[in-house]
Amino acid sequence: MVSALGMTATLGGCGGSGSSDVTLRLVAADYGDSRDDSSKKYWDGLVEEYEAKHPGVKVEVSVYSWNDVDSKVKAMVDAGDAPDLAQIGAYADYAAAGKLYPASELLSIRTQADLLSQLSDAGQWKHVQYGIPFAASTRVLFYNKTLFAKAGITPPTTWDDLAADAKALKDKGVKFPYALPLGPEEAQAETMQWMLSGASTGTGYTDDVGTYTIDSTQNVDTFTWLKDDLVGKGLTGPVAPGKLNRADAFAAFADGQVGMLNGHPTLIQQAAKKGVKFGMVPMPGREGTARASMGVADWMMAFKQGGHADQVGDFLDFVYSQKNVLDFSREYGLLPVTGSASNTMTASDAKADETLHPFLEQLPTSELYPVGKTSWASVSAAVKKDIGQAVAPGGSPSGVLTRLQATATAADSSAAN
Structure with a gap:
């Protein structure tokens, strides 16, 4: 959500316990x-x-x-x-x-x-x-209409479409064909949106009954695809995803340097102020529109x-x-x-x-997010710290997700005791 400098007010004491004062x-x-x-x-x-x-x-x-x-x-x-x-x-x-x-x-x-x-x-x-x-x-996929027109492409509805669009944008010299912010600012959001887009069941980090399933086969497959088909092919831009923060990705989109990225409502005004012509579509899934968006x-x-x-x-x-x-x-x-x-x-x-x-x-x-779990804060912090390694050169999506699963299981067990 939007963050800004706040203003403080003096707090007063509580009044009487009746219906007045x-x-x-x-x-x-x-x-x-x-x-x-x-x-x-x-x-x-x-x-x-x-x-x-x-x-x-x-x-x-x-x-x-x-x-x-x-x-x-x-x-x-x-x-x-x-x-x-x-x-x-x-x-x-x-x-x-x-x-x-x-x-x-x-x-x-x-x-x-x-x-x-x-x-x-x-x-x-x-x-x-x-x-x-x-x-x-919620999150939707923002795309730069001007860059898409120059590349002669249309908004993607599947992962294959997204990869093809990103390649066309790269061939036209776009700096960030698809911006993948897995840096420590808000990596847990981008991570969850991709987990949802690759899932046929579950709620991203957990299954339908609330048990952590970070290292599920579908999540490992999702991050393997990201590593091999987007990051590994140079389609995510010059900044390593693990070093790219959401705020920087948004700023680059507003500067006309990004072809596509996941965004929330505050990006509308940010991009409009800079005169960027953009469109918004649902996040693509593996075979079609993602089953669910992240809220x-x-x-x-x-x-x-x-x-x-x-x-x-x-x-x-x-x-x-x-x-x-x-x-x-x-x-x-x-x-x-x-x-x-x-x-x-x-x-x-x-x-x-x-x-x-x-x-x-x-x-x-x-x-x-699984905000009803008292373990979520520590799990989210671990994701922010480590998930970028899953798509890094030489990184292991399975290894990273397995470590995060172990962290989540331990945090969940500790919270229950």
Whole structure:
């Protein structure tokens, strides 16, 4: 998701335990890229409207950059001063520690029913929902229309098409025919998208019941194909995939140096600002369009420490109203997490909404990281560190994936004990 410098607000103490004079504290991530569009601006407006209708409740919001927000919340929790609400990247550790309210104790039945089911399911720890999806995105294949026209090619629908297109782009001197960012910034995303595109079953890193299957035959075959048919043939550009970060790949696309890459909604504005003419299609699969796209969600959670379940629940019902979900999604180019808002955006012919339609189309069949596993953070870190070696000259896809599987199995076992 978008990361930017955040702004901090002074946190106030909790109020009384009755229905009046209650202060709720919310720590939130910043989706803006400047002071002018900081998420603080969004929350300030929303809180002002809420407080006007609920004079006995105050909501104090502290907004931090994505670089800092998770650690800020962890520091507060470790100090015994958990916020009432946190809107951050992961919830499972706090759920496993018994620190969170289940969503069912907070949200109205109407709000719960409106949340998109695949996102709600991903918010479960041990079959109970603690993570409430707040924002979502999916991945599609971006391609440079100008470069494709010069090469006389059309967008790919299979891996063979993608390799052929990449060769045609290389022959025309394109610097990065297909940009493959397996560098440490966000390698876990590119990895999962390719796992999904090569899979007939499973959810990328895990099988359908949540067991890690990183070294499955289909995943080994996928990375063998990447190593031999893309990287080994010089179709991924001059930077080794293990050294190429997602932000650098996006910047190169916006500079007109990339023929194709996997991208999320923020690339739309980045490329448009530079005047790049681009198209978007579903990620190709081995024999046709990939069975599933990768989805990403950020999470809202409520800590039990403050004890204001009724007020927290009422505020969250307001946050997740159709209008507020749409306002946030449109402000930051993200996908709505509720059915009502998603349907409204899908039916809209407003230009800003239409640019998100390809991503919305992917959402119902998208697969998310295994965020309900407390082991995922350490597994993700290992993937970021090592996956680039799988496609490096002399690298062994089977060997790298086997080592990552061992790391995941050990982390899973440790988390269960």
